Amino acid sequence: MKPVSYMTAAMCVLSFGPGVLPAMADSVKKEMTGQQLAFDNKKGNCLGCHTAPTDPAAVTQANIGPPLIVISQRYPDKAKLRTQIWDATVANPKTVMPPFGRHSILTEQEIDKVVDYVFGL
Incomplete structure (x- = not known):
């Protein structure tokens, strides 16, 4: 814009x-940027469950989900990371991670921004 x-x-x-x-x-x-979406408690709210140790702006004591670190090594295929964020129940039906895409918490464009941000951690 x-x-x-x-x-x-x-x-x-x-x-x-x-x-x-x-x-x-x-x-x-x-x-909003991917980082802003990830940090926003009305949008991604990633810091509600995850730490992001390599981002100094990510201040949280969360420990529910795994730390968001070396994501590009854990998810070398960015499409699989996007699928995980869009609906984590596909890979693990018992996950507590919300299905951000399936439940329309984030738009497709917002998910892409969050994926780009998280992939860089």
């Missing part, structure tokens, strides 16, 4: 009224 210039914002306000700016801010705010 292209950043909105001050001139564009001013023209929108003059043309459509002041209500357009909050709508523009909401659309910009929705573009």
Whole structure:
């Protein structure tokens, strides 16, 4: 998404009224990075169960799931990592990991961003 210039914002306000700016801010705010999605407790919430020792921003004492470390070695096939995040019950029906894709917790694009972030850990 292209950043909105001050001139564009001013023209929108003059043309459509002041209500357009909050709508523009909401659309910009929705573009989250994979790390932000993984850390957000209303989205991925990975830190609710996992540690990510190689990311200094990942502050948690979680110990339910395995640590998110050397993921590209544990999942050399990125598609299998994506499947795990989309629906972990495919590989383990008794898992406590939520099926983020199957239950529409994350969109397809959000899952791709989380996969890219986690794959780099």
